[in-house]
Amino acid sequence: MLSCVKLTQRVASHPGLMAAAGTRLKHTLPDLPYDYGALEPTISAEIMQLHHSKHHATYVNNLNVAEEKLAEAQAKGDVTTEIALGPALKFNGGGHLNHSIFWTNLSPNGGGEPQGEVLEAINRDFGSFENLKKKMSAASVAVQGSGWGWLGYDKENNRLSIAACANQDPLQATTGLVPLLGIDVWEHAYYLQYKNVRPDYVNAIWNVVNWENINERFLAAKK
């Protein structure tokens, strides 16, 4: 059942329609598909609430502000300002994209083994799910400072690949890989619960990974 909000979002996300209407699309904070407490005990409700309603919301707001300024600069032909806005667009745009993917990657009914076609691809490219888990966990834990660990799809070579990005650098724009599963390893994603023990958080998050969503993304990417 499509709610009003979802319908508006669907319409609003159609580029042609909005361009025709002459309005600029303002980004909005997507709703979580589950309650803040739904991922307990893997990720606490407190973290989910802060992460979604404060951090992600800030990226959305700042992205809108940056895009406003960009539109103004473009109208005035002020290339210097356009270029200066680059970092802000990358941080906040990347933050919005990454977190929007992240919320769908997790589910209270998640965990367990991968399913569908993506399982075949995992076995083919990593040997086994255990091996993927080991490699991706290691890559995520090893991120220096703030960043993300990713499982991505390499369209050109038709294979899955593990990558890590710094800060909020978006996977596809940075590496060309299509994002399937992201693990947020910014400290705000786990600190209140796991403190400095990032490995515990990364090991635990596999309990709530939504393989259905990852499979959907994989199938969509292969088209």
Add this chain to the structure above:
Amino acid sequence: MFSFTVGFGSLRFRSVMAFQRVFFAILFVVTILGNASAQETPSPPSIGKQPKWCAMEVQEVIPYRRRSGSRMDCRRRCTWNTFCCEFNVIPVYTTAYREVSHLEWKCCDDSPAPCPYETLSVDVPYKGIRLFADEYPVPPLPYEYDALEPYIDEKTARVHHLGHHAGYTRKMNAALKKWRDEVGPGVGLQSNSILHILENLDQIPDKHRTAIRNNGGGFVNHAIYWATMSPRGESEPPRLPEATLATEIIANFHNFSNFQEQFTNTAKTLFGSGYVWLSRNPREQTLIIHTTANQDSPISTGLRPLLVIDIWEHAYYLKHQNKRPDHIQDWWALVDWGQVKALSDWWAAYDAGHDEL
């Protein structure tokens, strides 16, 4: 120093004596000249064999006064026909002893060069970074974990020091050991202090560089962070830099509040993990506000860091969550300008090639 070997062959005794006198005269003159030139350009501490230091925990038994109990004191308050006591409780104190341990640097038994001192105390967190050591201890905080309340909470101080700072220290020691075991001892960059190693990052072999840069940086950066803060009393007046430092800040930033505003804004807008620094550029003798990402250190770009705020989320998340500006405001309350000046003087001594610490 210069050495000569001369063979005398079959010269007769008298001429041997004369020859010896001339020889020693020449040797004497040459030695004086050699010494004179050595004093004009003091040998930089980075060349040649470095004295090696080992950190030891030293136990000390110190006395303290402890209340052991109390006694009742009876003050007779009597009228002519009744006896009564006014009881007072008088506390009784004894001298007790407790064992405390503190860290000290001692010259290692296998030090390749003589140490300028027998022992050095680890009283300020950053002082150990210029010593060459096989293993660096986590420098203890100059105050108790709850002493920075209410600005930095005890939990954060504990996890930050015992979790993060200690973790960087351990991993730095492991990375240094791996490098040194591979290359062996000698006079290369590996047989030198972490400070000197960080100053010459590009000379570290590729396979070891990242680990040393990140963990050595974490070790040094946190030492400076802890050292430039101090507990704050309840009704303390605002803290301001002393004369010479204040003059320098005004010269570089127009006035102190301008400096504070610029520093704060830089800290608010830094993206991701990193630090904001007030550093001296020793070549130009200017002060600058700048940032480093992750655990990069200003030392690696030839700067002399004086003051720093840690903007990694772990520095404030337990108390302030996402509200970084609140953390920045709390941190300003703890900045100890006396310590900043001491650090500035320490760098000046290091750059002048002095041995004293």
